[in-house]
Amino acid sequence: EGARFVARVVEEIDDVPLCAGLEETDEPAVFESDQGRVVLAYASGKADPAAVRDCYLKSLPALGWRYEKIGLPGDYVFLREYELLTITISPPDARTPQLKVIFELTVRLASTKLPE
Numbered sequence: 001e002g003a004r005f006v007a008r009v010v011e012e013i014d015d016v017p018l019c020a021g022l023e024e025t026d027e028p029a030v031f032e033s034d035q036g037r038v039v040l041a042y043a044s045g046k047a048d049p050a051a052v053r054d055c056y057l058k059s060l061p062a063l064g065w066r067y068e069k070i071g072l073p074g075d076y077v078f079l080r081e082y083e084l085l086t087i088t089i090s091p092p093d094a095r096t097p098q099l100k101v102i103f104e105l106t107v108r109l110a111s112t113k114l115p116e
Contacts, residue, residue, distance in 0.1 A: 010028075019051075022045040026041075039104070052089055056087055065079070074089050084105070087103055
């Protein structure tokens with residue numbers, strides 16, 4: 001069945017849903033320059049890592065994001081025009097009993113297009 005999302009979105013990343021079982025843990029960090037913008041947002045919860053992965057793999061394409069099979073294990077990279085979204089899912093371990101998710105959004109100005 002997989003994780004479902006509710007009518008909540010990741011703060012500062014308006015059209016990325018916060019999947020069921022996750023809560024944002026810190027204020028997002030936003031960096032802006034004449035080149036574009038970078039947003040880092042953090043969430044955690046007792047959700048199943050595979051269910052969270054499936055939630056994003058199913059929901060983001062409907063919002064215009066294209067999944068790219070690049071990045072490190074645990075990273076899920078999505079592209080949309082001048083935006084690059086990396087979602088890092090870290091399962092619980094002995095030090096951190098909850099699933100941790102990091103959202104990193106990079107938005108480039110039209111004149112500094114992301115690599116294809």
